[in-house]
Amino acid sequence: MKKYSLSKCYLALVLFINYLPIAVVVLFSFNDAKLPVAWKGFSLRWYEALAKDAALMEALRNSLILGFVSALAAAVIGTLGALGMARVHYRTKGMMEYLSTVPIMLPEIILGMVFMAFFSLLRLPFGWTTLIIAHTSFCIPYVFLMVKARLVGIDKSIEEAARDLGASPVRAFFDVTLPLILPAVLSGCILSFAMSFDDVVISIFVNGPTLSTLPIKVYTQIRTGVTPEINALCTIILITVILIQLASSALGRRSGTDDKR
C-alpha cells in the first residue's frame, strides 16, 4: 500500500514540474507590468492590448487556417491511402508506406531545409502554397498510420456481410467501414492540427517574407523581447484547449468509444 502512494507522489511531482512553466506564463499574463520578474498587481491590460494587436491576431488566424486546411487535406489523402493500401498488393507498397511516413521520421530541420530548396527549384512563391504543402506532408503520416492501425483491428467480415446483404460497395463503405474508422480519422486530424499549430522549425523555412504564423511570431518575440500579450494569448488558448478536451472526453464517455484505445 505504501509503495502505491509513493508512485502517485512521483506522478504528481513530474506533472507539477510539467505545469510550472505554464503556470508562470498564465500568472504573468495578469501582471500589471511589462517584465515578468515581479508581481505588480492584478490587471487585464494585456488582454485589452491583445485584442487591439492586429499583427498578432493575424498570425493567430493564419495558424488556425493553416492547421485546419493541412489537417483536412491530410485526412482525405491519408484515409484514402490507408484504405487503398489495405487492399492492393503492389510491389511498391512497402516502399511507399515507408516513404509516406518519412516526414515524421526525419528531424524537422531536415524536412524544412529540403522543402525550402525544393520549392525554390520549382519556383513556387513562398507563402500559403508552400506552407500548406509542407504542413500537409507531415500531417499525412499521422492520419495514415492511425487509420491503418484501426483497419487492422476491424473484422473484414462485417463489410462482407453488408455486401452479401445487397449493399453497394459505396453504401457498405459509408454505412459500415467509415463509422468504424471515423474515430481514428478524427484523432489523426486532431493530432495533425496540433502539430501544425505548434510547428516553428518547418514553417520558418517556407513561410516567405510576409506571411507569419503564431509560432513564428512568438519565436521572433522571444528572441527580441516578449510583450505579455503573448502570455494573455497563451492563457486563452490553454483555457480553450482544456474546455475542448473536457468536452470531447465527456462525449466520448457517453458514447462509450473512449475505452476503445
Add this chain to the structure above:
Amino acid sequence: MKKDRWWLCIAPLYAFTLVFVLGPVLYMVTVSFAQNEAGTGFRWAFSLDNFAKMRDPVYIRCFRESLRLALATTALNALIGYPFGYFMGRLSERGKRIVTFLIMVPFWTSSLIRLYGWIILLQAKGTLNTLLLRLGFIDEPLKILYSYPAVLIGMVYALLPFMILAVYTSVEKMDWTLVEAARDLGASPARAFLTITLRMTLPGLMSGVILTFVPSMGLFFIADILGGNKIVLVGSLIQDQMTRGGNQPFAAALALVLAAMTTLLLWLYRRLTGTSELEGMF
C-alpha cells in the same frame, strides 16, 4: 468498387509522396554533391568538397555537441519517463484518464510559450532565483539561463511526453498474469520486473528513445532560446548555412549526414524489435 479500382484511392497518396517527399529528398541528396559558388548559389559539378569540409574541427565539435546533448536528453527522458509511464499504467481506469488528460494539455499549448515559461522561471531575476533567495538557500542568483543545463532542461521538458506515452502504451498492453505467474513460481519482485516487465515494455521504451532522440538532433530553437548563442547544434548550423550563409550544398551535406544517422537508428530499432511501427506514437 471493383478490386482493380482501389488504385484510385491510393493515387493521391502516391502522387503527393512521390512529388513532395521523394522529390525534395532526392534533390537534397543531389545538391549535397554540387559545388558551392559564392554569390550565385551553386554549380552542378560532382564534388565531395561538402563532405570533406565537415572534417573541420569546428564542425566535428558541433556534431559531437549535438550528439552529446541528444544522448543526455534521451537518457534523462528514459530515466524520468519510464517510471512515469509504468506507474501510469498501474493506475485505475479513472486515474489513467486523468493523467493522460494532464499530459496531453501542455502538448496542445505552444511549445515555444512553454519554453518562454522556463525563461521566466530561470532568468537571473526570475521566479526560481527570487524564491531561493527569499528562502535563504542561496546568496546570489544562480546563472542557469543561457547555459548547458538550461538547454538540457528545455529539451527534456519538450520531449518527455513522447517517452511517457510510448512507455505507457506498452505497459497498457502487458499481460500481468505473466508477472503473477513468475511471482508464484518464486521470483522476487525485482527479478520478475527485470525478466518480464522490462522485457515486455522494451518496445515502448525503445520507441520512446527514438521519438526523443530523433527530434532532439534537430531542435535547434531550444538551444537558441535557452542557451543563448553558446551552444551551436547541427540544426542551427544547417539553418545558418541555408539562410544567412547561403551555402546550400554544404547545408544539404550536413542534413544528409544527420538523416543517415537517424535512419541508422531507426533501422537498428527495427532489427532489435522486429517491428516497423513505433509504439505509442499517438
